[in-house]
Amino acid sequence: MQRTIIAGLIGLVFGTGMALSGMSNPAKVLNFFDFAGSWDPSLALVMASALLVTALGYRFVLRRDKPIVEARFHLPTARKLDTPLLAGSALFGVGWGISGFCPGGAIPALGLAEPSAWIFVGTMLAGIVAARTVRLALESRATQTA
Template identity: 45%
Template sequence: MRHGLPGLIVGLLFGAGLAISGMTDPARVLGFLDVGGRWNPALAFVLAAALVPSAIAYLLVRRMKRPIMAEKFCIPQIRTVDARLLAGGALFGVGWGLVGLCPGPALASLAFGAWQSWLFAAAMIAGMILHRLYDDWRDFHHVASKGS
């Protein structure tokens, strides 16, 4: 529980920030993406404002030998751009553009009880499960093909 509490607090703070800034409203996000129509720049200001605490945090982390509540930092070692990364980014972008929600705002908007947010969250969870099943299937077949 000790390690889960900071994550819960940060998640609640993040969700509150999304709600206060209006980023849980798909219409506002879609307005930002509508550069050829009635463009709404609000999301650009929210993203720019998020850079300040993020930059400060990165500066602090670079000076730390290890995290406060973990043995080591979990920084991805793979830095290559491959087809899976591009496909995942494209899928994320298309989904975001179609419905105006991405995972963070979708989860934050569950608190408001809109059925669209619950449907989005259910589809997101289903997608995660399908991805895990596909990865397991792919790994199994990869190992099986090496064994024969």
């Protein structure tokens, strides 16, 4: 229960920040990518601020022996740039550039009753299900042939 409450509070803070910064507005995001037109550099300031807060947060939190509601920290250990990582990053960027939404901005936009946010989140969820289905099928095939 405590874990759910903490996760909800973190999500609320994140969503509020996204809404206040305008990052749940796809037009603002698309203007960041429009260098030849109505370029809006404020997204770079939002990202730089997020990096600063994250860097400070990591330094503070990782001084603890363990997280508050977990037995240990779950930090990434992989350092290899592989095809799934690069392909996923490219797809994320292309989707963000085309739609103006990333998952972090689209989910708070659901509360604004923005129809394009509902379409984006629906197709994002369908893509997640499709990717997992394909990955599991490929892993199953690899196991059967081994």
